[in-house]
Amino acid sequence: MKKKYVVSSLIIGCSLLVGFQVAQDLGLHLLQSPGAVVKDYVEPDYGLGSGHVDSLKPFPKIKKGERTPFDLWNYAGKGKSSFMDPNLPMEWNEWLAFHNEQKPQLMKDIRTYMDSRYDFNGETYDEQYMSGGRKAIMKGPIARLPKGISSYEQLAKKTPEEIKQKDLFPFKPLAHPLASTAHMVFPDSWNLAHPEHLRIDLDHDYPDEYLPEFPPPMFLTTHKELGDVTKGKEITLSNYYEIFNGLLTPEQMEGLKELLRPTPTTWFNQTTHRVTPEPSAGVACFSCHVNGHTNAAFELSPDSRPHMARLRVGTPSMRGNYNLLQLSSKRSIRSMDHFAEIEEYFDGDPGMMQHIGPRGHQKSVANRMGDFNAMLDFPPAPKLGPMGNLIPEKASKQELYGEKLFNGKAQCVKCHYGPAFVDDYMHDLKVERFYKGRPEGPIKTFPLRGIKDSPPYLHDDRLPTLDDTVEFFNLVLELDLTKEEKEALTAYMMCL
Numbered sequence: 001m002k003k004k005y006v007v008s009s010l011i012i013g014c015s016l017l018v019g020f021q022v023a024q025d026l027g028l029h030l031l032q033s034p035g036a037v038v039k040d041y042v043e044p045d046y047g048l049g050s051g052h053v054d055s056l057k058p059f060p061k062i063k064k065g066e067r068t069p070f071d072l073w074n075y076a077g078k079g080k081s082s083f084m085d086p087n088l089p090m091e092w093n094e095w096l097a098f099h100n101e102q103k104p105q106l107m108k109d110i111r112t113y114m115d116s117r118y119d120f121n122g123e124t125y126d127e128q129y130m131s132g133g134r135k136a137i138m139k140g141p142i143a144r145l146p147k148g149i150s151s152y153e154q155l156a157k158k159t160p161e162e163i164k165q166k167d168l169f170p171f172k173p174l175a176h177p178l179a180s181t182a183h184m185v186f187p188d189s190w191n192l193a194h195p196e197h198l199r200i201d202l203d204h205d206y207p208d209e210y211l212p213e214f215p216p217p218m219f220l221t222t223h224k225e226l227g228d229v230t231k232g233k234e235i236t237l238s239n240y241y242e243i244f245n246g247l248l249t250p251e252q253m254e255g256l257k258e259l260l261r262p263t264p265t266t267w268f269n270q271t272t273h274r275v276t277p278e279p280s281a282g283v284a285c286f287s288c289h290v291n292g293h294t295n296a297a298f299e300l301s302p303d304s305r306p307h308m309a310r311l312r313v314g315t316p317s318m319r320g321n322y323n324l325l326q327l328s329s330k331r332s333i334r335s336m337d338h339f340a341e342i343e344e345y346f347d348g349d350p351g352m353m354q355h356i357g358p359r360g361h362q363k364s365v366a367n368r369m370g371d372f373n374a375m376l377d378f379p380p381a382p383k384l385g386p387m388g389n390l391i392p393e394k395a396s397k398q399e400l401y402g403e404k405l406f407n408g409k410a411q412c413v414k415c416h417y418g419p420a421f422v423d424d425y426m427h428d429l430k431v432e433r434f435y436k437g438r439p440e441g442p443i444k445t446f447p448l449r450g451i452k453d454s455p456p457y458l459h460d461d462r463l464p465t466l467d468d469t470v471e472f473f474n475l476v477l478e479l480d481l482t483k484e485e486k487e488a489l490t491a492y493m494m495c496l
Contacts (some may be wrong), residue, residue, distance in 0.1 A: 005040045033462065050164075050436040059308045063089045065098060065201060067106060068179040070113050072308055073172065073437035079306025084266070094270040095174040099200040099275075110177045110205050117170075118142050119465055120207050128494055130453045131379035131455035132228065137452055137494060140465030143170045152471050153280055153483060160433040161480070169434040173471045174462040178202050181275060182300040184288060184344040189214045190295050194236065195284065197268065199275045206296065210464050212454055216293040219377040221322065223247060227380075229440035235291050237261060237284075252375065255368035259285040266349070269356045285369070289317040292376040294454055298461055311440060312460040320449055322374040323420040378420070385494045388419060390495060402492025411477060412448075412489070421448035421496060429476055452494045466490045 045052040056076040062068055066295045069075065088095050114120075124136035127282075142154065146168045148156050155168060162421050175180045178201055187204045188198045189211070204211075216227030218235065229247065233239065237260045244253060262365050264282040267275045274280070288297040300310040307397050383394045390403050406412045426442035459465040463472055470489050474481045481489070 004334070008066065019365075034446045034472075048432075048439065051432045051439045053438075055436075062180045062308075063096065064088065064180055065178075066180050067102070068175075070110075070175055070176075070177065071172075071437075072175040072179060073435075073440075074348055076438050077306070077309075079309075084349045084352050086271075086273055086274060086352060095272070096200060103201055106178070106202055110202070113177075114205050114249065114450060117144060117174075119144055120210065121463075122207075122209060124186060125494075127268060128452075130216075131194060131450065132213045132217045132232075138210050138455065138465050140467030141471045142411035142464050143468050143471070144272070145170060149321045151483075152474070152486075154262055155476055156478075156480060163434045163475075164184070164436060167435070169467075169475075171431075171462055171475070172435050172437070173459045174312055176298065176300050176310075177205055179300065179310070180307045181267060182307060182310070183265070183275065184283060184297050184299050185294055186287070186297045187211050187214075190287075190290070190297065193286070196276065196278070196280045197287065198277075200277055201275050204296075204298075206456060206461070206464070210455055211296040212294055213383045214290065214295055216291050216453065217379065218291040218293070219379055220247075220373055220375050224377070230291055235260065235286065248372075248375075252370050252372050254365070255370070258369045259289075259372060260289070264356050266352050266356070271356055273356065278452045292318045292373070294318075296454075296456065296461070301459075309438075314459065314461040314475055317450065317454045318373055319376050320378040320420050320447055321376060323418075324422065325424045326360045377418055379453060381449070381496055388421070390492075395495065397492070398491045399495055400492075401485075402488035405481070405489055406492055408480060409485070410473075410489055412473075415445045419449070422434050422446065422452075431476055434476065448493060448496050452495055466493055 014062050019056050043054075045054065049055065053076040054461045057074055058077045059075045059079070060069070064153065101103065119142045121142065123139040125139050126136040129135060130137065136196075145152065145155065146166075149168060155163070155170075157166065177184075181201060184197075185199065185202060185204050186194070186210055189207070189208050191198045191203075193214075201209075215230065215232070215234035218230045219227070220229055223229060226247075227242055230243065233243070235243065235256075237257070240256055240260055242254070243315060244256060262284045263280040264270060267273070268282045270279040270281070286292070288295060288299075294315040297315050299313055299315070300307065302310070305311045383390055383399070390400055392400060395403075415425070415427060422445050424445065426444045428439075428442045432437070432439040446459075451457075452466065455465060457466070457469045458472070463469045467486070470481075470486045473479070474486060
């Protein structure tokens, strides 16, 4: 028996050697053919023109923490690796000193850059407030017009080709101001309440008056009669039990607890691979999605490489997610529990978890997080009827005119309809028709219910106000709206 086993082993071994030799002779790799190659391949530009990689600058070679260009849309290329390195480019004390020296000038340059793009004049709408009734809605548009253009109406008369050729487009992408480390950047109001998230390398680039109210109200689908269930408080791990015990099921309580529990991330953690002066427990889902809404913290989209090619993303509200199927700006995440699971580390790199320490929650826990998420409701909209139409007796003539335009000439309804005013599709607006730079491709449609509560707008925060948003779409979709029509659209959206 033993002799037969030895003989069989020898036969198998010889067969394998012969097989590998044959594979080598045939030019196979790992017993797999190398694949077909197009002979004399010529790369077309697919109509991209100035947006094709051959017309863009290569990404600069930059180490962690070093400054990156503010106009990253002018760059393209492949990164050195898809995988992150858990080591800093220098010792911790040097890293801290490096940012202490770099940050003042960086922030000065960021302010100068933002002021060159926007007129943060602080003007507000009279008697128009966010749902909490504490913060006024900012008036726009405040994106600065290019030299030689006196009004948005004048700009809208020009063709996309002329705007692109003369570099007149005022709504170019807004990049993360430090894309070499990137990660979450919290607004000043949040850092004041949570100094553990104050970064050594940079601060938020928007003035607080142009950001959502903090803390925002929270509305539940199961307790509409309570209005704001938080009563003006930020929900934290230390107070959630007192506030929600008796309102939620045990499963929902568990989900909320997990949404509030801080865990280590790529740059907020207990190691030296961090951007905070002291080690920290990390961040929670509700650190950005405060009270199930948003505090306008921004990050980089975790769906691409190299890091400088990743789009800046503002924090979307979690309100009304029960009506959504697209739960990420670029990726097709189709459920709230999947979203809770996949956002781990925010950089799409499971390898970093091995070095810093994984959250390690199970699918059942992610399901409970999704269960609580599904209870977060949109804010009240007293001027809307049960089918989402304005109630004529409660709306002004301007608001009713805005609704008519929304469903007609302005074409908003093509992408924004139904109870959440969203189609759950991704659309490529082809904004690169108006500027020279890397195309951004399809982006998910965001819901417009409660839209007045979540500035700034568009996926990368480039639109500070609702008025800027109307001007952007009037230009990009070539709608040729009048000033009166655009003002009516803004008035209508404040009713949603």
